[in-house]
Amino acid sequence: MSEVTSRPTLEAVAARAGVSRATVSRVVNGGEGVREPLVERVRRAVEELGYVPNQAARSLVTRRHDAVAVVIAEPETRVFADPFFALQLRGIGKELTAHDSQLVLLLTEGRDDHVRVGRYLAGGHVDGALVFSLHLDDPLPGLIHGAGVPTVFGGRPGWGDGVPDVVYVDSDNRGGARDAVRHLVGLGRTRIGHITGPLDQTSAVDRFQGFRDVMVDAGPRMVVEGDFTPAGGESAMRELLDRCPDLDAVFAANDLSASGALRALRERGRRVPDDVAVVGFDDMLPVAEQTDPPLTTIRQDIEEMGRLMARLLLGGLEPRGAGREATSAPSSVVLPTTLVRRASA
Amino acid sequence: MSEVTSRPTLEAVAARAGVSRATVSRVVNGGEGVREPLVERVRRAVEELGYVPNQAARSLVTRRHDAVAVVIAEPETRVFADPFFALQLRGIGKELTAHDSQLVLLLTEGRDDHVRVGRYLAGGHVDGALVFSLHLDDPLPGLIHGAGVPTVFGGRPGWGDGVPDVVYVDSDNRGGARDAVRHLVGLGRTRIGHITGPLDQTSAVDRFQGFRDVMVDAGPRMVVEGDFTPAGGESAMRELLDRCPDLDAVFAANDLSASGALRALRERGRRVPDDVAVVGFDDMLPVAEQTDPPLTTIRQDIEEMGRLMARLLLGGLEPRGAGREATSAPSSVVLPTTLVRRASA
DNA sequence: GCGTCACTTGAGAGCGCTCTCTGGAGTCTT
DNA sequence: AAGACTCCAGAGAGCGCTCTCAAGTGACGC
Numbered sequence: 001m002s003e004v005t006s007r008p009t010l011e012a013v014a015a016r017a018g019v020s021r022a023t024v025s026r027v028v029n030g031g032e033g034v035r036e037p038l039v040e041r042v043r044r045a046v047e048e049l050g051y052v053p054n055q056a057a058r059s060l061v062t063r064r065h066d067a068v069a070v071v072i073a074e075p076e077t078r079v080f081a082d083p084f085f086a087l088q089l090r091g092i093g094k095e096l097t098a099h100d101s102q103l104v105l106l107l108t109e110g111r112d113d114h115v116r117v118g119r120y121l122a123g124g125h126v127d128g129a130l131v132f133s134l135h136l137d138d139p140l141p142g143l144i145h146g147a148g149v150p151t152v153f154g155g156r157p158g159w160g161d162g163v164p165d166v167v168y169v170d171s172d173n174r175g176g177a178r179d180a181v182r183h184l185v186g187l188g189r190t191r192i193g194h195i196t197g198p199l200d201q202t203s204a205v206d207r208f209q210g211f212r213d214v215m216v217d218a219g220p221r222m223v224v225e226g227d228f229t230p231a232g233g234e235s236a237m238r239e240l241l242d243r244c245p246d247l248d249a250v251f252a253a254n255d256l257s258a259s260g261a262l263r264a265l266r267e268r269g270r271r272v273p274d275d276v277a278v279v280g281f282d283d284m285l286p287v288a289e290q291t292d293p294p295l296t297t298i299r300q301d302i303e304e305m306g307r308l309m310a311r312l313l314l315g316g317l318e319p320r321g322a323g324r325e326a327t328s329a330p331s332s333v334v335l336p337t338t339l340v341r342r343a344s345a
Numbered sequence: 346m347s348e349v350t351s352r353p354t355l356e357a358v359a360a361r362a363g364v365s366r367a368t369v370s371r372v373v374n375g376g377e378g379v380r381e382p383l384v385e386r387v388r389r390a391v392e393e394l395g396y397v398p399n400q401a402a403r404s405l406v407t408r409r410h411d412a413v414a415v416v417i418a419e420p421e422t423r424v425f426a427d428p429f430f431a432l433q434l435r436g437i438g439k440e441l442t443a444h445d446s447q448l449v450l451l452l453t454e455g456r457d458d459h460v461r462v463g464r465y466l467a468g469g470h471v472d473g474a475l476v477f478s479l480h481l482d483d484p485l486p487g488l489i490h491g492a493g494v495p496t497v498f499g500g501r502p503g504w505g506d507g508v509p510d511v512v513y514v515d516s517d518n519r520g521g522a523r524d525a526v527r528h529l530v531g532l533g534r535t536r537i538g539h540i541t542g543p544l545d546q547t548s549a550v551d552r553f554q555g556f557r558d559v560m561v562d563a564g565p566r567m568v569v570e571g572d573f574t575p576a577g578g579e580s581a582m583r584e585l586l587d588r589c590p591d592l593d594a595v596f597a598a599n600d601l602s603a604s605g606a607l608r609a610l611r612e613r614g615r616r617v618p619d620d621v622a623v624v625g626f627d628d629m630l631p632v633a634e635q636t637d638p639p640l641t642t643i644r645q646d647i648e649e650m651g652r653l654m655a656r657l658l659l660g661g662l663e664p665r666g667a668g669r670e671a672t673s674a675p676s677s678v679v680l681p682t683t684l685v686r687r688a689s690a
Numbered sequence: 691g692c693g694t695c696a697c698t699t700g701a702g703a704g705c706g707c708t709c710t711c712t713g714g715a716g717t718c719t720t
Numbered sequence: 721a722a723g724a725c726t727c728c729a730g731a732g733a734g735c736g737c738t739c740t741c742a743a744g745t746g747a748c749g750c
Contacts, residue, residue, distance in 0.1 A: 022709080097458070103452075399737070
């Protein structure tokens with residue numbers, strides 16, 4: 001039974017330092033209310049034994065886990081083909097680390113996974129959840145919201161616009177889109193088309209909305225639904241050119257479809273930006289910088305979004321830092337976007 | 346004190362089913378050795394109460410956590426600009442899910458994080474670790490390996506070639522590079538240059554090695570060190586052209602640098618593939634398919650790498666499925682690569 | 691018909707930790 | 721200098737679960 005070297009326990013540290021378990025616990029958790037010489041002795045014992053608290057035992061009594069679930073509900077591989085989540089995870093990771101919390105990643109695809117994730121969250125294994133779901137009809141966010149776990153959403157969830165306690169962090173998709181289109185207008189363009197994203201995603205809907213805000217009387221002829229992919233952008237662009245050969249600008253809902261649009265324009269002999277100006281969205285670097293010409297686009301601070309999500313969640317979690325103002329329920333945040341001007345418009 | 350509805354415990358289920366805690370526990374953990382009618386009664390009670398086992402309590406006694414840490418040690422943002430990790434995570438996630446394990450993501454940058462991660466792993470919060478580290482001089486893998494946690498590495502770690510119990514999963518970088526260069530040779534090219542990756546990464550070293558395997562007498566003139574970025578590829582390409590103006594092919598160590606190389610070639614008026622054929626590595630889709638011309642490259646099955654890493658780790662973990670052959674220590678796996686032919690070579 | 695044995699079930703200890711409660715010093719007040 | 725008070729440290733009760741061990745129940749063989 002004497003396995004490998006088993007981990008030292010609080011008991012062991014206490015024995016070595018010649019104090020009680022309770023005292024060691026106090027020191028390990030901040031050392032409040034323990035006199036200096038003892039603190040020192042305990043610290044040394046911890047050091048010498050290489051003591052690390054057993055999180056399981058701790059959670060058992062505190063009911064806190066210092067862990068947050070990140071749920072990425074994405075049936076499509078597409079999303080994994082862009083650095084979006086990686087950046088967001090990085091932001092989340094940084095913030096959680098700063099709060100000594102762990103990041104439990106739950107990747108889902110398909111219905112079965114919903115059940116699994118629902119169980120997991122409802123099982124109280126984590127202190128809260130950060131949920132990414134891009135589709136309007138995704139049942140997952142609702143499920144999670146119903147599970148009673150503190151949650152912050154990444155991107156505006158399609159439902160729950162009215163639901164009071166839904167908290168999310170999103171880019172200003174609508175405002176960014178307006179900026180993009182206004183930029184084209186400022187360039188003197190008047191026949192401006194729009195390649196949307198899949199309209200079952202709020203980001204695509206919001207960007208479309210922004211387009212409309214500026215182009216109030218653009219007819220439906222000037223809008224083609226794309227799917228956020230280069231191929232989709234390419235065929236959408238062809239369609240737009242067929243419908244409106246004298247089109248002089250295009251706002252594509254993301255960089256990937258913009259890159260496809262560029263290809264279609266080249267194929268049809270249109271010069272960019274001379275004949276047709278193009279603006280994308282995302283500022284997805286490996287794409288936006290590599291296209292020919294490089295893409296003018298709308299940048300969003302993705303890492304910051306992640307960081308903010310974590311901050312919101314953790315902030316809402318701790319009534320520990322009590323005495324503060326009545327920690328009002330956190331509310332959603334919409335981050336600003338900026339236009340990045342390159343050669344395409 | 347009567348908080349919200351507190352979670353039902355084993356005790357509660359036992360009471361409701363009219364059996365002992367032990368019996369409920371047995372049923373919940375598979376139901377071996379419990380008579381059918383009782384199993385049924387317990388199942389119903391679990392269902393009715395919505396009982397979910399408390400993982401913390403369970404871990405406390407079993408010393409298992411059903412959780413695996415994924416450590417991504419990457420100081421550079423570059424890596425986050427490609428879908429590499431996302432895909433690998435996906436593979437890992439799938440495999441872990443199939444084993445009812447959770448994925449705890451640890452993102453590190455800088456020395457401080459090493460300490461933190463080391464503590465965490467040594468703290469026995471997880472059953473094992475999957476570690477990605479691309480740099481030869483990274484101390485982290487050594488630390489982790491020293492921490493005594495079962496570990497599988499993603500990519501061949503730079504040290505420890507001789508260390509017997511280091512297990513890793515890698516692509517056949519060297520073989521893939523050979524294929525790439527042989528393809529160029531097969532095309533009748535003879536003056537073939539190589540843009541390497543940063544040579545402090547094993548993948549770059551191995552690819553370079555593969556290049557040399559085929560071009561045994563290529564002089565050092567034909568090799569320029571790049572850094573896996575488009576900009577690096579671009580300047581490396583210029584350098585190559587300066588040194589060897591009649592060069593007729595280039596093998597770039599990854600797609601990103603290949604895309605930079607294409608740009609330099611275009612700028613110098615070389616036609617691809619007519620004047621200079623180009624092969625990349627990675628088959629990073631948003632890049633490889635978008636370049637002009639689309640890139641011939643070496644594909645690796647990244648998701649499969651992830652899946653395999655998880656499988657190796659979990660396989661080495663469970664002596665539960667005892668009675669099997671003496672679960673020999675898992676050994677490293679090198680996955681094959683394939684040449685994807687597009688227009689650039 | 692009685693001992694033996696396989697098979698179920700329950701009782702209870704204990705995983706490592708936190709946290710309340712209590713007692714013992716020391717400090718301050720008057 | 722005595723009582724009131726503050727502060728610090730230890731004792732001990734669990735948190736919810738697993739798992740060993742003992743007890744109970746029949747089935748079976750001789």
